[in-house]
Amino acid sequence: MAEKTIKVAGFGGQGVMMFGKLLAYAATKEDRYSLWFPSYGPETRGGTANCAVIVSDEVINSPVFRNASHTVVFNLPSLEKFNDRVEDDSLLLYNASLIEKEVKNDKALVVGVPCNKIANDLGNPKVLNMVMLGAYLALTKLFSADVIETVLKEYLGDSKAGMLDVNKQAIKAGMDFIEDAGISYA
Amino acid sequence: MGKILMKGNEAIALAAIKGGVDAFYGYPITPQNEVPEYLSKHMIENGKVFVQAESEVASINMVYGAAGAGVRVMTSSSSPGIALMQEGISYIAGAELPCVIVSVMRGGPGLGNIQPAQGDYYQATRGGGNGDYNLIVYAPESIQETIDVMKSAFDTADYYRNPVMVLVDGLIGQMMEAVDFDRPVEKRDLSLKDWATNGKKNHPGKRNIANSLHLGAEILEDHNKNLKKKYDRIKENEVKYEMINMDNPDYTIVAYGTMARVCRSAIKQLKKKGIEVGMIRPIALWPYPKKAFDEIPSTCKGIMCVEMSMGQMLDDVQISNRGRFDVAFYGRYAGVVPEPEEIVDAIENFEEWRVE
Known part of the structure; x- marks a missing residue:
């Protein structure tokens, strides 16, 4: 697998960092190389938050990259910030619950997922990031649902073990959304 | 232990414990806060010393004291905090005491910002403090290399009785990578710290003094000649690239x-x-x-x-x-x-x- 550069962005509280960390943990679990790097500047306070993840089968050199193989945006400011920073034939996933305007990108397959709505329907608005993760995994097939479930369980730990089921349901709902829509990506 | 995904700052902290650190003194500053955060939990539970001092100036002088007493000691800070420590670092170098200083660089000058930067090269390699002295400065490129360097830094500091600085930027501090803590690192043959000011019961009949003040010009010149010899030895043996x-x-x-x-x-x-x-x-x-x-x-x-x-x-x-x-x-x-x-x-x- 060629190196995948992944940008995840939204505003604080949408679970952007957790989305990225789960990918990095999953890669470690599979003995692949990964790197996670958060934006940790003043913009994380109430504004946009983003993190970068790199997953590769080879040693990762530069921790910074110009264009992303996969871009995941949870709100409009993030879309505007990262819409131009995508690789050719890349994937752009956006949260259609908060981004209502038409999203155009010549270089990427653009897929809108109504994350807030699906999460609300599941009864827990907080798991909107896991809805998106499900959709992301269904499209990219970067990791199996099993590996993600394992790292999710470890990530939540004992203190948040009660949250495991609803997070798993959210991932499943995101996967189902992509399947029902009949969208596939490379 | 196998490979684990870990944030750079936390890896620095755990590597310090693996490297045998006995005491940590520091004061919070972004982007290195996870170093003291991690140590505040894990030093105490391992029966070691952790102190959040009232300032960087206090931290480095606590390091000076603990180093004089012969324990393995470190501090960690970022650019403006390291600037505040320069007086103490010069004293420690002058008194020929070993310690490890972690510097996680951010944007400057002044308070600058908290983003990754490398603007403290002069500060690290030219001596931000006064007088003829040098630190041994390592600048690893990955979290793994940072761990390896940290694990051996205390040995190196003890071997030369000289402060060692581990210089990284905020990106290495903040990012996560899969790392291995069990990679072997170089061990040095270390002699007993018979110079330590740790009470006469440990060195009967011998009075030990940790000091950087030598008022007589010829006396200080002789002292500095000895420092120079040591620095020449380091130049001869410790080049790493x-x-x-x-x-x-x-x-x-x-x-x-x-x-x-x-x-x-x-x-x-x-x-x-x-x-x-x-x-x-x-x-x-x-x-x-x-x-x-x-x-x-x-x-x-x-x-x-x-x-x-x-x-x-x-x-x-x-x-x-x-x-x-x-x-x-x-x-x-x-x-x-x-x-x-x-x-x-x-x-x-x-x-x-x-x-x-």
């Missing part, structure tokens, strides 16, 4: 830390364009790998120094080059990390970035 793709490069990059990793990607991109670029990567910034520059093949068209600063290591590049090749500099600073594409562009337009 990596040569990458240096068989027959069109250009040679010189970069350290995070910047070296970005340049590794740039070198791959340049290769696809038919331009062969090698790299000298100093792992120790002091002593500087001057001799590496003698190995640059004469067919090389020029040296490009790349830093996240306005050009500080550039001085050492020019000193080591001794006018042999044209030298260019490319830098982003104040918290901006250059992307590989920028380095590619800079190499392709070498003349534009040439310095006199």
